[in-house]
Amino acid sequence: MSRMTLTHPVDGRFGAFGGQYVPETLMSALQELEDMWHEAKADPQFQLELAGHRRAFIGRPTPLYAATRLSEHFGGTHIHFKREDLCHTGAHKLNNAVGQALLALRMGKKRIIAETGAGQHGVAAATVCARFGLDCTVYMGTEDMHRQSMNVRRMKLLGAQVVEVKSGSKTLKDATTEAIRDWVTNVRTTHYIIGSVVGPHPYPEMVRDLQRVIGDEAREQYLSLDGKLPDVVVACIGGGSNAIGIFTAFLDDREVGLVGVEAAGKGIRTGEHAASLVGGRPGVLHGSYSYVLQNGDGQILPTHSISAGLDYPGVGPEHSFLRDIERVEYVAVTDKDALAAFKLCTRLEGIMPALEPAHAIHHAGVIAKELGPGGSILVCLSGRGDKDMDSVDGG
């Protein structure tokens, strides 16, 4: 079974998970997207172009950083950060947006839509649209527009139209639903840049392929630094793109533990959380079959997390598969612990993480205590925390 995980998906599915649960209107666009993506992926010219943008526009490769004071604080286990916060625009989201914008150009689609929670994906989409001369509309929930107001201003400056979504819980789930409705209506002219490894096939596969650069780089950097691999790789999970991005390169290294960290919000038992893999069950949301937070009647539940980027009731189907085959362990970290980790990392390392990866940093501390001084942990520092000033001051 050693390469099993890497050959997925088969027919758009990761084991039982994935698929294409969308209105018929979108089916031919998804087919076109799948064909185009496989063609582009195999085209050396496309890869060359993508590599060029990664280098000069995104700023890749991003560094591997030894968080020595944090390591010491947590009892001596070696902790390294993969510095996705140093990507242009401040998060890993641009890795995906650049690739999908190139694909939109290839398909001749001049209008881009995107959904956003933390605003990092919205900013990434607005950024590539400015860079490549595309028209950009971003859907964002009212609640997220308030707590991530700086990113709303950035998107507008970049020339994007930000559409406020007032339905449901007014967060990422509702923004995604609204973006899909726009796509159903304008599918002939519009490409939908989904911001995570969610949605109908081929999105989970395509976004993974574009984000796996994180782990491909980190694995090589780690080997040349240490001559061996880390004991554990840790990443936070909203939809799951930075996590899949860093995990993919390590899936076949069975000796490396992989841990995904979801948002436990006010605590799993309070029901106010966003941990679909820890607290949900399989169902369909936004076009794919995966773990979902839902009530007994199949209605999607409202979620809570201090971090807008993790505040989502679903998760990418590949994570559901990796959970069920037990290749990746999934845990959840509360708002309170994430806030404390945010402050700790800022003070000890001079690096202000976004609240999303602050969840992963907290859990790295938990693992560090188990591993002790000989251990080693690689954390995906998926983004920087400037956007979270308001939430942190309030907390």
Added chain:
Amino acid sequence: MVAKAGTRLESALRAKGDLKLVAYMMAGHPTAKRSIDVGKRLAASGIAALEIGIPHSDPLADGPVIQRAGKVALEHGMTVSGALDVAKAVAAEGVPVVLMTYINPVLSYDPRKFSAEAAQAGVAGVIVPDLPIEEAEPVTGWLRSAALDTVFMVAPTTPPDRISTICSHSSGFVYCVTVTGITGARKELPEGIPALLKEVKSRTSLPVAAGFGISRQEHLKALKGNADAAVVGSAIVDEIERGGDGVSLVRELLKACR
């Protein structure tokens, strides 16, 4: 043996010189009791069939009017099982009832149990707007084994070959989506509709119903001769939202169908 439900829907929807009318309403909108009332009145209004929607928290294919109706129904406690009760009460009036539901409530309820209970409630067929033919099994298998019709949708973006495949998966009728988009009344229907309907008709012997955006007599006049039936949804739900029952709208629209 009961007569095959498919036969019933098929013959109810086949145009015979006229254009048949199908109305849509949401179970539990605004309350369970009121929706049964409205359903019974619509059943007697001259329609050929009634679509009853099961509310969902995230209705991907629906515009604002049906979204709001679903939200109100859920807030008032509507459930899958409650919707089956509404369907049963309305189907007892003799009108063929078609359930319209997103896939997740069905998966959560258990497709096998859902199919059996829908059949027991006297439902004729089921439409699942986020279940394309590729994902249809095993759900449609259970529906079929309960003698329920499985109605699939053709869209303006569906390539010709795929239209044939969709028709071959369908029973009762084929649902032809008239707009590239979500539900909601439109002023005008897109130009290519007669051509699309002709394409679908040429690939199936089942009746073909046109739906999405239809709300006016002019729309029906344009569909007559091209489609067997027309589905009117948001326009009726809008009337129900205002406290009405949609019956006068149906009567008005029926004039353009003859």
